[in-house]
Amino acid sequence: MTHAREILDTHPGTVGLDAAALVECIEACFDCAQSCSACADACLGEEEVSQLRRCITMCLNCSDVCATTGRIVSRQTDFEPAMARTALQACAEACRLCGEECEHHGREMNMEHCRVCAEACRRCEEACSQALSSIGG
Amino acid sequence: MTHAREILDTHPGTVGLDAAALVECIEACFDCAQSCSACADACLGEEEVSQLRRCITMCLNCSDVCATTGRIVSRQTDFEPAMARTALQACAEACRLCGEECEHHGREMNMEHCRVCAEACRRCEEACSQALSSIGG
Amino acid sequence: MTHAREILDTHPGTVGLDAAALVECIEACFDCAQSCSACADACLGEEEVSQLRRCITMCLNCSDVCATTGRIVSRQTDFEPAMARTALQACAEACRLCGEECEHHGREMNMEHCRVCAEACRRCEEACSQALSSIGG
Amino acid sequence: MTHAREILDTHPGTVGLDAAALVECIEACFDCAQSCSACADACLGEEEVSQLRRCITMCLNCSDVCATTGRIVSRQTDFEPAMARTALQACAEACRLCGEECEHHGREMNMEHCRVCAEACRRCEEACSQALSSIGG
Numbered sequence: 296m297t298h299a300r301e302i303l304d305t306h307p308g309t310v311g312l313d314a315a316a317l318v319e320c321i322e323a324c325f326d327c328a329q330s331c332s333a334c335a336d337a338c339l340g341e342e343e344v345s346q347l348r349r350c351i352t353m354c355l356n357c358s359d360v361c362a363t364t365g366r367i368v369s370r371q372t373d374f375e376p377a378m379a380r381t382a383l384q385a386c387a388e389a390c391r392l393c394g395e396e397c398e399h400h401g402r403e404m405n406m407e408h409c410r411v412c413a414e415a416c417r418r419c420e421e422a423c424s425q426a427l428s429s430i431g432g
Numbered sequence: 433m434t435h436a437r438e439i440l441d442t443h444p445g446t447v448g449l450d451a452a453a454l455v456e457c458i459e460a461c462f463d464c465a466q467s468c469s470a471c472a473d474a475c476l477g478e479e480e481v482s483q484l485r486r487c488i489t490m491c492l493n494c495s496d497v498c499a500t501t502g503r504i505v506s507r508q509t510d511f512e513p514a515m516a517r518t519a520l521q522a523c524a525e526a527c528r529l530c531g532e533e534c535e536h537h538g539r540e541m542n543m544e545h546c547r548v549c550a551e552a553c554r555r556c557e558e559a560c561s562q563a564l565s566s567i568g569g
Numbered sequence: 570m571t572h573a574r575e576i577l578d579t580h581p582g583t584v585g586l587d588a589a590a591l592v593e594c595i596e597a598c599f600d601c602a603q604s605c606s607a608c609a610d611a612c613l614g615e616e617e618v619s620q621l622r623r624c625i626t627m628c629l630n631c632s633d634v635c636a637t638t639g640r641i642v643s644r645q646t647d648f649e650p651a652m653a654r655t656a657l658q659a660c661a662e663a664c665r666l667c668g669e670e671c672e673h674h675g676r677e678m679n680m681e682h683c684r685v686c687a688e689a690c691r692r693c694e695e696a697c698s699q700a701l702s703s704i705g706g
Numbered sequence: 707m708t709h710a711r712e713i714l715d716t717h718p719g720t721v722g723l724d725a726a727a728l729v730e731c732i733e734a735c736f737d738c739a740q741s742c743s744a745c746a747d748a749c750l751g752e753e754e755v756s757q758l759r760r761c762i763t764m765c766l767n768c769s770d771v772c773a774t775t776g777r778i779v780s781r782q783t784d785f786e787p788a789m790a791r792t793a794l795q796a797c798a799e800a801c802r803l804c805g806e807e808c809e810h811h812g813r814e815m816n817m818e819h820c821r822v823c824a825e826a827c828r829r830c831e832e833a834c835s836q837a838l839s840s841i842g843g
Contacts, residue, residue, distance in 0.1 A: 297463045298552045302470040305544035307477040325462045326434045328499075333439040333506045339762055340444045340509035345755055349647035352750070355766075356641045356652050362465075362499060363633040369470045370630060372477035373623035378630050378666055385659040392652055407442035415435045476625055481618055486784035488613055492629075493781060493789050496774040504767050510760035515767050515803055522796040529789055571737045572826045576744040579818035581751040599736045600708045602773075607713040607780045614718040614783035636739075636773060643744045646751035681716035689709045 297322055303371070311374030313429040316422070323415075323422035324365030324386065330415035331358035331393060337408040338400075350396050350409065357393035360386050361419060368426065376430045383423045383430075390420035434459055440508070448511030450566040453559070460552075460559035461502030461523065467552035468495035468530060474545040475537075487533050487546065494530035497523050498556060505563065513567045520560045520567075527557035571596055577645070585648030587703040590696070597689075597696035598639030598660065604689035605632035605667060611682040612674075624670050624683065631667035634660050635693060642700065650704045657697045657704075664694035708733055714782070722785030724840040727833070734826075734833035735776030735797065741826035742769035742804060748819040749811075761807050761820065768804035771797050772830060779837065791843040794834045801831035 299321045303314060310317060335354035338347040364386035368379055394416030401410030436458045440451060447454060472491035475484040501523035505516055531553030538547030573595045577588060584591060609628035612621040638660035642653055668690030675684030710732045714725060721728060746765035749758040775797035779790055805827030812821030 298467045298548050299463075299470065301548045302467055302474065302545050305548065306470075306474045307479075321466060322433075325466050326436075329458060329462050329502060329506060330435045330439055332503045333436065333443075336507040336509050336763070337439065337443045339759055342444075342756075344759070345753075348750055348755070349649075352644050352647045352747070353649065353652070355644060355746075356649075356656075358503075359637040359640050360656065363637040365466060366469045366495075366633050367630045369466060370473040370626050372473050373626045375623075375627065375630075375666060378627070378663060381659040381662040382630075382634065385655040388655040389652060392649060408439045411435050411438045411442065473626070476622055479619075481622070482616075485613055485618070486786075489610070489781050489784045490786070490789070492609075493778045493786075493793075496777050497793065500770040500774040503770050507763050507767060510763045512760075512764065512767075512803060515764070515800060518796040518799040519767075519771065522792040525792040526789060529786060572741045572822050573737075573744065575822045576741055576748065576819045579822065580744075580748045581753075595740060599740050600710075603732060603736050603776060603780060604709045604713055606777045607710065607717075610781040610783050611713065611717045616718075632777075639740060640743045640769075643740060644747040646747050682713050685709050685712045685716065 306371055308372055310371050311376065311379070311430065312426060316425045316429045317368060320422040320426040321365055321369055323419040324361045324368070327390060327415045327419035328358045328361040328365060330412045331361065334397060334408050334412035341406070343404065347400065350400055353393040353396045354412065357389040357416065360389040364423070379430055380427065383427045387420050387423040387427070390416040390423065394420060443508055445509055447508050448513065448516070448567065449563060453562045453566045454505060457559040457563040458502055458506055460556040461498045461505070464527060464552045464556035465495045465498040465502060467549045468498065471534060471545050471549035478543070480541065484537065487537055490530040490533045491549065494526040494553065497526040501560070516567055517564065520564045524557050524560040524564070527553040527560065531557060580645055582646055584645050585650065585653070585704065586700060590699045590703045591642060594696040594700040595639055595643055597693040598635045598642070601664060601689045601693035602632045602635040602639060604686045605635065608671060608682050608686035615680070617678065621674065624674055627667040627670045628686065631663040631690065634663040638697070653704055654701065657701045661694050661697040661701070664690040664697065668694060717782055719783055721782050722787065722790070722841065723837060727836045727840045728779060731833040731837040732776055732780055734830040735772045735779070738801060738826045738830035739769045739772040739776060741823045742772065745808065745819050745823035752817070754815065758811065761811055764804040764807045765823065768800045768827065771800040775834070787841045790841055791838065794838045794843060798831050798834040798838070801827040801834065805831060
């Protein structure tokens with residue numbers, strides 16, 4: 296349960312993109328920011344940590360980009376489409392790269408946290424793409 | 433829907449505090465980080481923005497503290513209770529201060545986004561207090 | 570004085586882009602993240618806050634993007650050019666948009682903090698462009 | 707070179723604590739946020755990464771706390787001493803814990819990036835303590 300929808304519905308201004316796509320994008324970004332931080336940490340705790348370096352770096356980067364993008368699209372006062380567009384593009388790309396890396400370890404190394412994290416990444420990549428479409432990006 | 437519980441359950445190590453309290457704390461921190469960013473933005477869009485300065489500053493500060501605390505407690509590899517304790521204390525205090533400010537504007541100025549944000553703050557303050565108890569803080 | 574150069578020089582691996590361009594980019598990103606947070610706050614304290622809404626939103630967004638990009642380019646273990654490229658593009662664009670907005674208020678409204686913040690934005694936009702060139706972006 | 711002092715000097719309001727202590731604290735927080743991100747990354751690239759798990763977790767936590775604290779003290783509009791106090795206490799503690807861990811690896815394992823990072827941590831711990839004194843914390 297999050298409060299994203301309720302706060303958006305009480306915003307004094309008009310919203311710069313489709314509200315349903317926006318709420319899903321906000322929630323997916325914050326969820327993915329958390330999942331990627333947690334997956335980087337779980338990878339660090341694995342015995343085979345030295346084989347998970349790329350995955351850890353990807354997760355740390357993706358977590359930062361998702362947190363930033365979730366905040367940017369949450370800001371609807373004087374919403375600037377050019378700003379949202381470049382952030383959403385970076386976020387979709389970060390999620391694609393991190394999702395592929397995590398999926399690979401989930402399958403090849405049986406890393407369950409990577410498999411779950413890949414799910415969060417794919418959901419977020421999709422939500423960013425939808426939000427991009429709704430602002431003409 | 434978040435992936436916090438699933439990733440925690442697949443962590444290779446042992447978890448440094450009660451798992452249910454931890455998941456609630458993680459989810460409350462990320463939700464409150466989002467709510468406070470969105471409430472600061474909604475306040476900025478209000479006609480009476482000049483009366484909402486303290487609320488905006490509180491929300492920006494609380495959003496940052498919640499995002500940081502949500503990440504810190506998500507990290508369970510070589511979990512250090514002293515680190516978690518000081519972060520959770522700061523987060524509970526930030527949520528208390530921001531929640532009081534938002535509740536005030538929700539009631540006195542009929543700001544619905546402030547009323548919703550106060551809910552997110554109180555949930556997070558409570559979750560941080562519970563997590564603190566579970567690590568003996 | 571920062572420790573960016575010293576830590577980079579002691580990194581166990583090879584660095585994925587020109588080291589001088591990288592250090593300047595890291596320092597410019599962290600400086601701009603701070604300047605934009607401080608300028609948003611100073612704008613909020615101005616009597617004419619209602620005319621500075623767009624500037625505040627731009628500064629908050631730019632601060633988040635710069636902090637994230639500064640961290641991403643600081644990570645050189647398993648450096649992924651595609652990740653750095655999309656982050657640097659978003660950062661250059663955020664700095665361009667925010668720098669233009671701040672410069673405008675610095676000139677038209679005599680807002681000194683906006684004038685200084687525009688300087689930090691332009692420096693960071695330039696540093697991101699240089700870093701992009703050095704990774705072929 | 708940072709723009710922290712210049713923006714602070716042009717703030718429309720009064721500053722809630724000693725200006726010199728504040729600028730040093732802001733700069734030390736952002737420098738330490740960067741150093742800790744870079745040191746976590748350098749540790750991850752070391753052959754002995756499995757012996758550096760605690761150091762990586764400490765650095766990631768410290769980086770987040772420093773970035774958040776640097777922003778909170780940068781916000782001087784409706785400055786709330788209780789908020790600054792709890793953030794500065796968390797930051798001083800994070801820097802103390804991370805600085806000790808890094809210093810240990812710098813000495814025992816000849817990790818130069820840890821030695822440099824310990825310097826950034828100690829500077830930031832000291833700056834937070836000074837800022838705390840100046841607000842009566």
